Amino acid sequence: MHREAIHYQDRYAVKVIPRSLFNLFESAEEQSDQPQQILRKVISFSLWGQNPRYTHGAVENARLALQIYPAWQCRFYIDSTVPFDIIQQLNSLENVEIIEMPKPDLPWQGSFWRFYVLGDPDVDIAICRDADSRLGWREKAAVDQWLESGLPFHIIRDHPLHQDPILAGLFGYQGTIANIEWLIECYLFNHEDCQYLIDQKFLGEVIYPFARYQALTHDEFYGGEPFPSPRQGIDYAGQPFPIYESRGYDELLHQYLSIQRTETVT
Structure with missing residues (x-):
C-alpha cells in the first residue's frame, strides 16, 4: 500500500510538473566553486496562532x-497571531532567528512558510x-548520515503511517531551490x-520528482x-506532542515492531 501510494505520486507529479523547472534546483555540490566557508545550517519552522501545542x-x-x-540555527516564520510572550521567549535564545510574515489569505497557507528557507542563498543546508x-x-543521527552522503535531499519516514513521499516536517535539502516562493504561489x-x-x-x-533519485x-x-x-x-521521528494525542499512532507502531521482531526470529 505504501509503495503503491508513492509510485502513484511519482507518476502524477512527473506528468504535471514542467521539465523546465529542473533548472531551479542548485545543489550544494554545484555551489562548490564558491570560496570555502563555514556552512550555514538552519532548522525551519512555521508558526502562527495561539495553540500551545505549537x-x-x-x-x-x-x-x-x-x-x-x-x-544549527532555528528559524521561525511567524505572523502577528503568535502571542507576544512566545516571541519574547524565542528571541531570548541565541540560536533563534524570527522572520515576520503577513497573515495568510488561505487556511494552512502558513504551513508553507518554512519551505521559504530553501530559496535563501545564504543558507547552505536546511531541514524543515x-x-x-x-x-x-535518532533523527539527528540520520541527518548526520545524510550530510556525509553528499546527496541533496533527505527524507525521513519513521512510522507505518508515514505514507507520503515527503513529510513536510521530516525532510532536508543541501543547496538552493530558486524561486521556491513562486512555485508555492503557483501551486x-x-x-x-x-x-x-x-x-x-x-x-x-x-518537489518529489526532483528528489526521488537524489535523496x-x-x-x-x-x-x-x-x-x-x-x-x-x-519513540519515532515526527512524533506529535502531547504524547497522549498520539496513542493510536503509538499502538500501531508497537504492532508493526512486534511483527518485525517475530519475522526476524522465524
Missing part, C-alpha cells in the same frame, strides 16, 4: 536544538520540522481549497535505509 512546542524545540543541533513534534537524537493558485496537509501534497507533487531516505518499514541510531521504545 507555540510551546516551538520554544521547546529551540531549547532542544541547543543540545541536539548546536551548530513541525513545531508540535520534538527534535531528537496555491491552482489549489484554492487549501486544507490541512496541503503543504505535504505540494512536496509530493512538485537519502531513512525508512525501516518500506525499504529505505535503516536509521543509524536504534529506536528507544516506541
Whole structure:
C-alpha cells in the first residue's frame, strides 16, 4: 500500500510538473566553486496562532536544538497571531532567528512558510520540522548520515503511517531551490481549497520528482535505509506532542515492531 501510494505520486507529479523547472534546483555540490566557508545550517519552522501545542512546542524545540543541533540555527516564520510572550521567549535564545510574515489569505497557507528557507542563498543546508513534534537524537543521527552522503535531499519516514513521499516536517535539502516562493504561489493558485496537509501534497507533487533519485531516505518499514541510531521504545521521528494525542499512532507502531521482531526470529 505504501509503495503503491508513492509510485502513484511519482507518476502524477512527473506528468504535471514542467521539465523546465529542473533548472531551479542548485545543489550544494554545484555551489562548490564558491570560496570555502563555514556552512550555514538552519532548522525551519512555521508558526502562527495561539495553540500551545505549537507555540510551546516551538520554544521547546529551540531549547532542544541547543543540545541536539548546536551548530544549527532555528528559524521561525511567524505572523502577528503568535502571542507576544512566545516571541519574547524565542528571541531570548541565541540560536533563534524570527522572520515576520503577513497573515495568510488561505487556511494552512502558513504551513508553507518554512519551505521559504530553501530559496535563501545564504543558507547552505536546511531541514524543515513541525513545531508540535520534538527534535531528537535518532533523527539527528540520520541527518548526520545524510550530510556525509553528499546527496541533496533527505527524507525521513519513521512510522507505518508515514505514507507520503515527503513529510513536510521530516525532510532536508543541501543547496538552493530558486524561486521556491513562486512555485508555492503557483501551486496555491491552482489549489484554492487549501486544507490541512496541503503543504505535504505540494512536496509530493512538485518537489518529489526532483528528489526521488537524489535523496537519502531513512525508512525501516518500506525499504529505505535503516536509521543509524536504534529506536528507544516506541519513540519515532515526527512524533506529535502531547504524547497522549498520539496513542493510536503509538499502538500501531508497537504492532508493526512486534511483527518485525517475530519475522526476524522465524
